[in-house]
């Protein structure tokens with residue numbers, strides 16, 4: 001890091017009140033900059049399924065003083081487990097402890113993370129501008145669908161997600177497969193491990209997954225996020241099919257899911273997520289920096305997107321704190337590029353192994369790579385991949401991984 005003289009007070013526009021945008025707005029406000037947060041929804045809200053925070057994302061949340069509150073709302077996950085059916089072959093069994101006995105993932109409802117970040121943002125002197133659809137940016141000024149241009153800003157943070165209007169010169173490519181998902185009551189004492197993300201596959205064309213995601217508020221019941229993989233082209237057919245015929249298909253793949261399927265009473269109980277892939281080779285331009293999915297969208301097979309958005313926000317805040325205005329973008333890129341490229345490549349390689357029409361890849365997975373992955377030295381390498389620690393992204397940022405086992409007795413069970 002070059003350490004040129006940082007500007008004392010910048011006018012910063014953060015576009016998008018998702019995970020990356022909220023974290024970024026919070027950090028810059030606490031640095032004393034004048035932050036305006038633009039969001040398309042009239043009332044900012046969490047959109048999307050429950051997901052996993054890793055020791056990387058939790059490390060960033062710890063710097064914000066939010067990790068313990070968020071941990072209390074989630075479910076500690078120490079294992080990711082997948083079987084191929086009908087053979088029953090174990091093709092994925094990653095234990096966090098293979099890397100470090102105190103590492104855990106945290107299954108969490110998106111609303112729990114969103115609420116913690118949004119409430120913290122509201123306590124800071126951030127100017128909130130909801131209901132504003134960003135259309136473009138030029139020389140520090142933002143343009144909107146229904147409002148006059150606003151600016152100039154010293155820095156624009158593009159945190160608009162995978163369909164960002166500000167990185168549309170490199171549109172994200174929709175992947176062939178996406179997923180249906182639902183948040184359902186966690187079956188207490190039921191067939192699922194409360195500390196594992198479990199999946200079942202048929203070839204790579206069918207996949208069902210169950211993730212414990214804790215309770216969104218202290219009084220709310222514990223929940224599971226349920227996933228069903230589906231090709232884009234199959235969505236209309238799925239909607240046209242009787243729901244019971246689809247439930248029969250899911251039960252045939254993983255009979256234990258019957259107890260969850262009972263909680264799904266219409267097609268509308270499931271939401272559709274399109275997966276997209278894009279990696280910007282240069283995540284910054286004149287007065288603008290792209291973070292989160294607008295920089296690097298991908299399928300959630302490796303479960304890193306939200307964590308990477310948090311790491312991006314932290315890296316950008318670091319660059320703002322240490323660099324002069326003209327060097328912020330390049331400094332941010334230097335801090336994040338290696339890790340982002342590594343995981344985007346891994347995600348591109350791994351996604352078709354679990355979500356594609358390929359016949360050869362799942363055979364290779366079930367007969368060769370799956371069995372090999374269960375033996376040393378694969379377990380710690382795979383654990384480094386799922387924790388997001390591969391490539392040592394934290395040491396570049398001066399952060400330590402969040403160690404759940406140290407502070408939380410549940411996480412030690």
Ligand SMILES: Cc1cc2nc3c(=O)[nH]c(=O)nc-3n(C[C@H](O)[C@H](O)[C@H](O)COP(=O)(O)OP(=O)(O)OC[C@H]3O[C@@H](n4cnc5c(N)ncnc54)[C@H](O)[C@@H]3O)c2cc1C
Nearest residue numbers: 016018019020040051052134161292293303304305306307
């Ligand atoms: C089914 C599924 C499962 C996932 N599982 C995981 C997981 O286990 N672990 C993990 O780390 N990640 C996971 N992800 C990925 C993760 O959700 C994303 O990487 C993360 O949300 C990206 O954050 P972001 O802030 O970049 O974008 P987003 O969270 O998408 O936020 C973008 C924000 O910008 C706003 N916006 C968009 N366009 C405009 C506009 N033109 N004007 C104004 N506002 C706008 C949106 O309303 C939104 O508030 C999963 C994703 C999916 C779909």
